Amino acid sequence: MVARFRSTISAFIALAMTTASLTASAAPATGKFPDKPLKLVVPFAAGGFTDILARRFAESMASTLGQPVIVENRAGASGIIGANHVAKSEPDGYTILLETPDTMITAPALMKGVQYKPSDFRQVSLLVQQPLVLVVPSPSSYKSISDLIADAKANPGKITYASWGNGSSAHIASSVLAENGGVSMNHVPYKGVSVALTDVLAGRVDSMYVGMMSSLDYMKQGKLRPIAINRIERSPLLPNVPTLAESGVSAYSIGLWYAMGVPKGTPDQVVEKLYRAAEKAGASSIRDWLNELGMDVPATNPKATEEFMKKEIANWDSAIKQSGISGLSE
Structure with a gap:
């Protein structure tokens, strides 16, 4: 009887400790996020435009979130190394990926041995588009x-x-x-x-x-x-340059863009906070800087960005099939 009582008490204590641990680990999703520095992973080398863009957004987002947003360059294998790192990270919002078509769509579709796919990420915001x-x-x-x-x-x-x-x-x-x-x-x-x-x-x-x-x-x-x-229409910065359609070539809806994503399973509240910070950054002087470079700054919400990503995957898949490219090595 005593042994059974002790066993029951031990099981109860273990259950209580497990519950407390789970509650603590879920704390960031209940309004306390963020309570430590965040990491924005750039899957390319420092010094390029992707890196510069990330640092501009990181600086602005840090002031909104009240925590540092540290840019970490994880370059290599056409961006695959950095993207794979984020895909395998904890889904807590503290590790963010600066996404591009190459890392999110073409690499998983074409490269052998890529260990992630677009569905391994939740979308935060489409930041920038350029033709x-x-x-x-x-x-x-x-x-x-x-x-x-x-x-x-x-x-x-x-x-x-x-x-x-x-x-x-x-x-x-x-x-x-x-x-x-x-x-x-x-x-x-x-x-x-x-x-x-x-x-x-x-x-x-x-x-x-x-x-x-x-x-x-x-x-x-x-x-x-x-x-x-x-581009569907001529660019205001290059008014004398014809579009593909005007040039008599079949147009294909692909272009360059930059977005933010986090690992699948990141809580809604966390994704929303990150989006609000990115949206505010996109409405700052960053927008004027990017517009001068011929880029659009949509700063779309998570739901709209998920829809955009679905369309982009379809567009790029069609282009890849037309190109005849397949089975590339990293």
């Missing part, structure tokens, strides 16, 4: 997509295009362009946008799809010539 611009070196004879396609038809396999890596947005966009134009062009992958642009500027590569922000200054300086923009 892809097809550029050529300024001395190039190409004044339009028609010129580029015509030369590619006359010289099969000799025309080159650059990208910032196998399976990247630029790789897919140029592959679709070649497929739709019925031509064969050579892909020259680089480890980053800046090194790819260096060779395009020097005329060592014939063309490149690149984000407007990365190329706008070179276009203004006359060092790059934009011949088309992947």
Whole structure:
């Protein structure tokens, strides 16, 4: 009888300790979040636009949240390393990923061995969007997509295009362009946008799809010539550059964007607090800075961002199928 009583008491104490532990671990989701520094993971190297964007948002969000938001660069394997780290982190809101199409969609779809998928994340907010611009070196004879396609038809396999890596947005966009134009062009992958642009500027590569922000200054300086923009309407910053549709090419709804996501299972209250901080940051001087660079700042709420992500996955899947790219190594 005594032994049974002691066993019952021991079980009760163990249950009480477990309940207390679970209650304590759930505390951040009950209004106390955040009570320690947060981490914003950038899956690319420091110094690039993605890193700069993250630091601007982190600084502003920290003042709203009342806790530091520390930017941590986890670069490598086209952003896969950083994204995988966040996907496997605790779903408590303290580890956030700065997402891009390459890390969230094209890598899981194309790269072998990727250990996460888009559904492993909850969306916080779509922060920024920018169009892809097809550029050529300024001395190039190409004044339009028609010129580029015509030369590619006359010289099969000799025309080159650059990208910032196998399976990247630029790789897919140029592959679709070649497929739709019925031509064969050579892909020259680089480890980053800046090194790819260096060779395009020097005329060592014939063309490149690149984000407007990365190329706008070179276009203004006359060092790059934009011949088309992947946008529904012409850009106010490039009013003389035709859209793909205007250029007689089948338009495909893909572009560059930056969003914030957290691991699946992060509580609603936490996601909402992070969104409110990101929304406030997007309405600050950051918006003017990004608008000047030719970008849109939607700062959408979590539900709208989830819907956006579903559409983007469908758009990119369609583009990937058109491109014929598959089974790439990290």
